[in-house]
Amino acid sequence: MHMAKVPHRSSLVTLVTLLVVALLLHPTSSTSRKTLHHHHHPSSNGFRVMLRHVDSGKNLTKLERVQHGIKRGKGRLQRLNAMVLAATSTPTPTPTPTPDESLEAPIHAGNGEYLMELAIGTPPESYPAVLDTGSDLIWTQCKPCTQCYKQPTPIFDPRKSSSFSKVSCGNTLCSALPSSSCSDGCEYVYSYGDYSTTQGVLATETFTFGENEVHNIAFGCGEDNEGDGFEQASGLVGLGRGPLSLVSQLNEPRFSYCLTPIDDTKKSVLLLGSLEHAKGAKEVTTPLLKNPLQPSFYYLSLEGITVGETLLDIEKSTFELGDDGSGGVIIDSGTTITYLETKAFDALKKEFISQTKLPLDKSGSTGLDVCFSVTSGTSQVEVPQVIFHFKGGDLQLPAENYMIGDSNLGVACLAMGSSSGMSIFGNVQQQNILVNHDLQKETISFVPTSCDQL
Missing domain, CATH: 2.40.70.10 (Acid Proteases)
Known part of the structure; x- marks a missing residue:
């Protein structure tokens, strides 16, 4: 050669x-906490959100973190591949479902390794969400919950927010959902392969990123959420290229992220x-x-x-x-x-x-x-x-x-x-x-x- x-x-x-x-x-335990300095603000047309690794704060070696990630990622890898296979095989025509029939939803990648901090509603309620560049829908668990997993923050209660509003069935974002039905507003099912799904109503809300408030962001108010791998977060933020993702809704043609090493206590951005x-x-x-x-x-x-x-x-x-x-x-x-x-x-x-x-x-x-x-x-x-x-x-x-x-x-x-x-x-x-x-x-x-x- x-x-x-x-x-x-x-x-x-x-x-x-x-x-x-x-x-x-070697895992180090640092007792000294650095005080956070104010960051310089980016240009007026953009804002920053701090990210943290899902295993941050746990006393793990870098190898252990990678092993945890691989374990979490095995399902994701299968799902990502399954999605492609599902899309490449010739689809069979689906009969129109009667309202009581369960909806078949396409598969999306679930879980992720980084969490972003944001807040939802008026007054704003904090909401750590999985950052996912492999899917689009933004969602959080909502009351009244028929099925909710244990999450780190209180479950969002739309009745306590003055800016909550359901999305009508005629809305283009409702039709952008991979599968939706119409009864009390626009209802969705979004499944992440395996057994993870979120199901609920599509609504709009005010989202707060740091000091920045953004109005009328469409998100899934999940009343039935099942699956493993979401427990570290209170929901998920999709950053994919489809119309429902945060980037598309913000109409921001640009976004970036910078991930600090996974054994690091420093936050990513x-x-x-x-x-x-x-x-x-x-x-x-x-x-x-x-x-x-x-x-x-x-x-x-x-x-x-x-x-x-x-x-x-x-x-x-x-x-x-x-x-x-x-x-x-x-x-x-x-x-x-x-x-x-x-x-x-x-x-x-x-x-x-x-x-x-x-x-x-x-x-x-x-x-x-x-x-x-x-x-x-x-x-x-x-x-x-x-x-x-x-x-x-x-x-x-x-x-x-x-x-x-x-x-x-x-x-x-x-x-x-x-x-x-x-x-x-x-x-x-x-x-x-x-x-x-x-x-x-x-x-x-x-x-x-x-x-x-x-």
Whole structure:
């Protein structure tokens, strides 16, 4: 195989040195609390929302957090794939349901890894919600509840809010719902595959983000909500590309988020309406693709992957979005690790192992596919660099965005896995990168940034 010659390099394989702090993490308990400083306000046309990781505040190692995320994400991965499969198979004509028949709803990705803080109603009631770039509907649990799960804040009571109003059946947002019926206003069922669903009435409310009040945001007032994975939050905010999502309703063609490392106590940030530009950073901008069969998802054009200095031998079609809506690569804030189509993952795994001068850990105890044994107390390990080649630019990932270590267990693992069909660019790989979505230009740009400095 022809090896590319790179000038000014002494060795053929570029090794990334991981400092002990990045790789071999001990859970630290910090007693000192930093006081929050007032952030500079973004331009008048946008606002910021603080995000926190669902496992923040728990005394977990980075590896444990990733393992929790993978467990939560297994169902999500299946759901995302199921959604695509459901959309690609020829639909059977559905008979018009009689009012008492249960509604069949399409599947949406549920759960997520980051929670956003907002408030709903007048007076505003605080409402931590799962941030989900893989679905559209905004919802919270509402009284009177026929079926509600235990949530961290009191259940929203529409009767106590002066700004609550039901959406009429003739409203375009009612028809934008994947499945709705009409009796007492516009009623919806929104299901997240498996058994997770939310069901209730579509209404509009005043939402408060920090100091910013936004009126007439349509949301699902969920009176029957079932499923696991929502318990850390009082609902969900969809940031997908469909008409019901928060971004679409705010009519904001731009939003960005910046996720701090998952073992970090520092809060991540979501910026709605204004694009931050980190000064002097190398920006990679890539076109955002649309899948007509999955219009909510953000698809990227991934063209290849390099490990060390070896461009992996992956067929060009592997990451391409098929005409039938299958395949492709989505970027998702709610999936923890990156999942690559099996053939691509196998190529990456083989090359990564051959270039890493460490013994393989074959115990399979971590739940991750590729792990190496590290003698406990090792201060640093060397791993090959990983570059994702997107159409429009190359994103070189910092080592801590794909290697996760635990010195007590004496392992260092690759934070990636395999999937059949669709690939997903997950949030471990997005740490400390400002991810700008520009829906007008239909691009996503990646700007390496210290997210806690934004």
